[in-house]
Amino acid sequence: MPTLGLIHNSPVLAPIFNEIAARIMPDVRILHFVDETTIKNTIAAGRLEKATMRQVIRLVGSTFDAGCDAALVTCSSIGPAVDMAAELYDQPVLRVDRAMAEKAVATGSRIGVVATLATTLRPTADLVRRVAAEQDKQIEIVELVCPGAFDAVMAGDGATHDRIVGEGLIEGMKGVDAILLAQASMARVVASLPEGAVPAPVFSSPELGMIRAADVLRGLAK
DSSP, X not given: OOEEEEEESSTTHHHHHHHHHHHHOTTSEEEEEEOTHHHHHHHHHTSOOHHHHHHHHHHHHHHHHTTOSEEEEOOSTTHHHHHHHHHHOSSOEEETTHHXXXXXXXXXXXXXXXXXXXXXXXXXXXXXXXXXXXXXXXXXXXXXXXXXXXXXXXTTOHHHHHHHHHHHHHHHOTTOSEEEESSGGGHHHHHHSOTTOSSSOXXXXXXXXXXXXXXXXXXXXX
């Protein structure tokens, strides 16, 4: 049975990814690796520091030491460290937001990026720019941070988080061709909003990232 290692910055993400895995890769064993220091230290520093990058690389190695065939890092804030880890290991190391960025760039040229943390927004927006450059496509990025939402969800107040993010999606994303949700924890908000309330297609990383991981695992099995 193929094994996928999921590296999270919060235990609240495990159930989200378990539900997706049960639907799209029921024949894959899932192992969760949680280290909250990667996001907390990044928030405290206001940027991704070298010590955190080294920790991410060690976490990726831990998944392979545990027998995983591929590793998927579910935090966008530490994306650059994931790219570095991918260069250092022979097994696949995946960013959860890569597939999402590719979908958004393929959808339109004015792309909204919504986050609950500036430290997550920047790496996601940078990834979108890189994907667009790879495709030789000119884009415009509209950035929006939803203040207070991250603190709410980390405190267990999902309702406040969802309300703040929902308001941001409806009011702050008018005129864009596609919307990216920079954090996995934001994905559930879209389903709770009235149909047609959000002005553009919304792409979130958990589902698309897991679909990409399933494709990678199938490729390894060939």
